[in-house]
Amino acid sequence: MSSGDEADLLNIDYSGAKRKFEPESPIESKRSCKDFDDTSTESLARTVARDVLRQRFGMEAFRLQQERAITRLLEGDSCVIIFPTGGGKSLCYQIPALCFKILDTKKGERQGPAEQGITLVVSPLIALMKDQVDALRRRGISAAVLDSTKSREEYLATVDSMRNGTLDILYCAPERLNNEGFVASMANVRGGVRLLAVDEAHCISEWGHSFRPDYLKIARFYREIHAERVVCLTATATPAVADDVRRAFDIPEAGLFRTSTYRSNLHLYAQSYMTKKESYPQLRAFLKAHPGSTIIYVTLQKQAEELADQLRSHKFKTRHFHAGLRPDEKTTCQEAFMASKDMVVVATIAFGMGIDKADIRNVIHYAAPSSLESYSQEIGRAGRDGKVSHCLLFLCADDLHLRESFARGDLPSKSSVARLLREVLSLKPSAPPENHIEANLYQQGREFDIKANALGNIYAQLELRFDLLRATTPKYTKYSYKQLKNTDWDKSPAATALRKITKKAISNHNVDMESAYPKTGMPRAELISKLNAWNDENFIQLTAGGVVNVFRVSQPSEWPPNTNASQEIIDALYKDMEMREVQELKRMDQVVRLISDKACFSRKLAEHFGDSLPGNAQECGHCTWCETHKAVEQFTPPGASWDGPAFLKVLEACPERDDPRYLARVAFGIGSPRVTMAKLSKSSVFGSVSGI
Numbered sequence: 001m002s003s004g005d006e007a008d009l010l011n012i013d014y015s016g017a018k019r020k021f022e023p024e025s026p027i028e029s030k031r032s033c034k035d036f037d038d039t040s041t042e043s044l045a046r047t048v049a050r051d052v053l054r055q056r057f058g059m060e061a062f063r064l065q066q067e068r069a070i071t072r073l074l075e076g077d078s079c080v081i082i083f084p085t086g087g088g089k090s091l092c093y094q095i096p097a098l099c100f101k102i103l104d105t106k107k108g109e110r111q112g113p114a115e116q117g118i119t120l121v122v123s124p125l126i127a128l129m130k131d132q133v134d135a136l137r138r139r140g141i142s143a144a145v146l147d148s149t150k151s152r153e154e155y156l157a158t159v160d161s162m163r164n165g166t167l168d169i170l171y172c173a174p175e176r177l178n179n180e181g182f183v184a185s186m187a188n189v190r191g192g193v194r195l196l197a198v199d200e201a202h203c204i205s206e207w208g209h210s211f212r213p214d215y216l217k218i219a220r221f222y223r224e225i226h227a228e229r230v231v232c233l234t235a236t237a238t239p240a241v242a243d244d245v246r247r248a249f250d251i252p253e254a255g256l257f258r259t260s261t262y263r264s265n266l267h268l269y270a271q272s273y274m275t276k277k278e279s280y281p282q283l284r285a286f287l288k289a290h291p292g293s294t295i296i297y298v299t300l301q302k303q304a305e306e307l308a309d310q311l312r313s314h315k316f317k318t319r320h321f322h323a324g325l326r327p328d329e330k331t332t333c334q335e336a337f338m339a340s341k342d343m344v345v346v347a348t349i350a351f352g353m354g355i356d357k358a359d360i361r362n363v364i365h366y367a368a369p370s371s372l373e374s375y376s377q378e379i380g381r382a383g384r385d386g387k388v389s390h391c392l393l394f395l396c397a398d399d400l401h402l403r404e405s406f407a408r409g410d411l412p413s414k415s416s417v418a419r420l421l422r423e424v425l426s427l428k429p430s431a432p433p434e435n436h437i438e439a440n441l442y443q444q445g446r447e448f449d450i451k452a453n454a455l456g457n458i459y460a461q462l463e464l465r466f467d468l469l470r471a472t473t474p475k476y477t478k479y480s481y482k483q484l485k486n487t488d489w490d491k492s493p494a495a496t497a498l499r500k501i502t503k504k505a506i507s508n509h510n511v512d513m514e515s516a517y518p519k520t521g522m523p524r525a526e527l528i529s530k531l532n533a534w535n536d537e538n539f540i541q542l543t544a545g546g547v548v549n550v551f552r553v554s555q556p557s558e559w560p561p562n563t564n565a566s567q568e569i570i571d572a573l574y575k576d577m578e579m580r581e582v583q584e585l586k587r588m589d590q591v592v593r594l595i596s597d598k599a600c601f602s603r604k605l606a607e608h609f610g611d612s613l614p615g616n617a618q619e620c621g622h623c624t625w626c627e628t629h630k631a632v633e634q635f636t637p638p639g640a641s642w643d644g645p646a647f648l649k650v651l652e653a654c655p656e657r658d659d660p661r662y663l664a665r666v667a668f669g670i671g672s673p674r675v676t677m678a679k680l681s682k683s684s685v686f687g688s689v690s691g692i
């Protein structure tokens, strides 16, 4: 669906007064946030919220700070909610979404058709959004997800329900905010966006552990669509990250709701080893001594498969899970785990988000987590039923090396960033009013040796910090399909045009959309729509590829920036990237120090999140430190001695000596797009100097 389509479909106002989307327009409030000003507002909101909790969700009472946060939102103010995993964050936007309509009716406001608006939820996980929508629908609540897998029919059904005022909650991924049509749609949606909910809100913080460039744009989106209020939700935020989130949306301190991260039923243990081989017998012994549903986290997909095999051979009921599995394999694994009381799942971090299982007895980190935030989130999945559960962290010298190589692999060399920027800033924009430049980020990543997230961040900074570009809807340039049933009967102009530009390969039909208009005179949107229609009716199996990112140049009269300005941008961007690497290494060090310092694990973890143990206690009484009062030893791999011949072989394998960081990556076994492209990651020189 093109942005134009989406905007047109949604941009309908029954009163006939069609609002025009003006991205540059100053911030204005679509409705007064303080919709109602009588003194009984708070109690009315509270009563309605309690009724909705009981009647629509079948729950007796609010937990923790749910009620205070929900009441604040219903009063028109924004919040940041930091509740631990499983703490009941979702209700904090689902209940208000249903209350708006009821409160409007009680107060005799917004009684026109479809005037009650929608709640929009931005969440990074498509699978999780789908689960939530299914669960809401089972409760008779009208909810939908807008994602790229939706057919035109499903999309239209969602649009219809929004127009009719029957949709309460709409979910979408942050990438969708790059779609100008979508932004325009939300700015004009009938009744307005009453509440914007931002799930996994810690991703907004540039200094947080899982910063996502697309999240940086949510605050701008919030202002542009004039949403009435925002709720940012996360399970893990240090005080600094919570401040970043509050600042991004201008939420005062009073809008912060944080509950204690400490869970007294979680017993935290740690052991350290030089090698995995040494630790494996301890893992087996632990599993034998602590039966019950267990998640074992490892770093790599291969490790998940191998360890699962190994445990199976020792008669543990084990499965593996990672992002590389097929969707049906993932579902089977998740369902088996949910139904079982003694299954062990060996997984990468891809497993666990959205797993709402009360009786997980053990969460084991067989490889060190990347940060205390990840650790806290992952162990938080254990013991949701409140019963004692065990969390065991294995610290192994090899893992630390792997973690460090991940952290260092993210920082490109400065010459790469400079070459990329010079290329981007020299692109000639298309004619006004578009002023578009196009970039294939995948190709740029390979050409300039910059990883996808770092590249995404560079573009986000060019957009938000330097105001040079604005991302618009990306386009697919290549489509290919497998013919499942004959489509010769279709004589429509779009079908005839498609036949002209389709090349048949052995099993696939390839369509080059770049040549579509010049060769056929048919707009690409119509051809894509025809392919989608065939796909929806199972005549073909369609895949789209060759994504090209499209950006609008913000100030064409000042484009391109002069040499000095460009250099300043390069310097500033690179300085930030270097700081990010330092932060990443610091996060790893914090994990090591949690268990190797002479202090209670639970207290240190709580302090990391600006919290303390109940009653300011110094010790929890049930972690490795409290039980032994001995610090866990930290093994470091023996230092490697200089190996001249190995280094010469690296030089031989890398004839282009234009980037010292690249040579170091190959020598020390740190992957990067260029290393992959040169097919060096499987060569004997890769990592040959690392001494491991």
Ligand SMILES: Nc1ncnc2c1ncn2[C@@H]1O[C@H](COP(=O)(O)OP(=O)(O)OP(=O)(O)O)[C@@H](O)[C@H]1O
Pocket (backbone or CB within 6 Å): 059, 060, 061, 062, 063, 066, 083, 084, 085, 086, 087, 088, 089, 090, 091, 235, 353, 354, 356
């Ligand atoms: N007030 C309540 N009373 C009873 N059950 C509740 C209440 N609030 C939430 N729950 C239940 O607790 C479970 C966890 O809630 P939810 O999924 O909203 O947590 P979350 O904080 O979003 O977790 P995560 O961080 O994993 O996304 C769900 O089964 C939910 O129905």
